[in-house]
Amino acid sequence: xxxxxxxxxxxxxxxxxxxxxxxxxxxxxxxxxxxxxxxxxxxxxxxxxxxxxxxxxxxxxxxxxxxxxxxxxxxxxxxxxxxxxxxxxxxxxxxxxxxxxxxxxxxxxxxxxxxxxxxxxxxxxxxxxxxxxxxxxxxxxxxxxxxxxxxxxxxxxxxxxxxxxxxxxxxxxxxxxxxxxxxxxxxxxxxxxxxxxxxxxxxxxxxxxxxxxxxxxxxxxxxx
Ligand code: ATP
Numbered sequence: 001x002x003x004x005x006x007x008x009x010x011x012x013x014x015x016x017x018x019x020x021x022x023x024x025x026x027x028x029x030x031x032x033x034x035x036x037x038x039x040x041x042x043x044x045x046x047x048x049x050x051x052x053x054x055x056x057x058x059x060x061x062x063x064x065x066x067x068x069x070x071x072x073x074x075x076x077x078x079x080x081x082x083x084x085x086x087x088x089x090x091x092x093x094x095x096x097x098x099x100x101x102x103x104x105x106x107x108x109x110x111x112x113x114x115x116x117x118x119x120x121x122x123x124x125x126x127x128x129x130x131x132x133x134x135x136x137x138x139x140x141x142x143x144x145x146x147x148x149x150x151x152x153x154x155x156x157x158x159x160x161x162x163x164x165x166x167x168x169x170x171x172x173x174x175x176x177x178x179x180x181x182x183x184x185x186x187x188x189x190x191x192x193x194x195x196x197x198x199x200x201x202x203x204x205x206x207x208x209x210x211x212x213x214x215x216x217x218x219x220x221x222x223x224x
Contacts, residue, residue, distance in 0.1 A: 005204040006047045007212070010067040013039070013052035017193055020101040021071045025050070028215040047208055056080070063090050065198050068205055073102050075131060075170065075191040082133035093196045096213065100220050102193030103172070106131055109182040110166040111159050116185045119144050122166070128158030129168035131189075138188040156180040 011025075012018045025032065031045045041050045051067055058070040059080035077093070084091035108127065110116055119142050126147040129135050139146045149164055156176060158164040168188065171177060177184055195216065201209060 004047055005202070005208075006042075006049050007069065007205050007208040008049045008051055008067045010051045010053055010058045010061050010070040010072075012055040012058070012072070015055060017055060017071065017073060017102050018052075020193070024071075024099070024101075024216065024219055027219045028212060046212070048212070059093065059196070060084070062196055062198050063093055068201055069096065069195060069197050069209070071099065071193055071195055073104070073191050073193055075104070075106055075134065075189060077194065077196060078189075079131045079133050082137065086133070092199050094199060096195040096197050096209070097217060097220075099193040099195060099216075100223055102191070104170045104191050105172075105187045106134060106168065106189040106191065107171045107184045108166060108168050108186040108188060109156075109171070109177050109184045112181050112183050114166070114183075114185075116183075119186065122146060122185075125165040127166050127168045128155050128164035130155060130170075131168060134189050135168045156182060 011021045029045070030043045030048060032041055032043055032050060039052050041052070043050065051061070053061065055072055055076050058067075058072040059077050061067040062070040063084065081091040081093065108122065115121065123144050123146070126149060127135060128149050128151045130150070130152055132148050132150055135146070135148055148168070149158070151158060155167045155169045157180065158167055160181065167182065171184060174184060197209070
């Protein structure tokens, strides 16, 4: 009996990256049943399986070797890598290629009435964020002392309810900040989606990637 080697790619199940990721795979010629709700879906014309998961689970699945590749935002990738490093877990990965979608920035934002006079004016304040590791790294590199509290969603509400002085959150247009009485004061990280892989692929899987990667790069180039 032969078992075919299949490349397993993790992508976001539903959210801001899922449509563009699905489009990218389709433009690369991968035949997937679009209506397929299965969490592990077979590509019918290439030895590839697509695993649909939460974005925040993708880096760990790749770093642990459960998935060979993943498509994820750099923000989630770096946050997870820093967190796993701290916990002594495997945090190694390779960025196979950057992708030209999912652009956003991780920014510090304060209530509109806050008198922002530079980073020093944030010293000693408390920030609500989903990205404590990226925020801690920024604070350390810039010599400011900040406290944080972890919120997985609705971060913008934190200052209004007295949970934090400001927030550190993802922004693309700034409309959500404005709607919540906040102003962006510093960009701490710029992010896009990336294709990532664990450190080394078995030769059969590398061969599948060698076919797929030029297609991905071609689609990206055509979009420029
Ligand atoms: P999960 O799938 O774990 O629920 P999530 O809550 O981060 O992940 P989304 O809000 O769909 O899910 O965001 C997915 C990714 O999309 C982000 O990590 C980021 O890389 C990218 N992104 C692009 N623009 C924005 C934005 N304005 N706000 C949030 N994320 C953005």
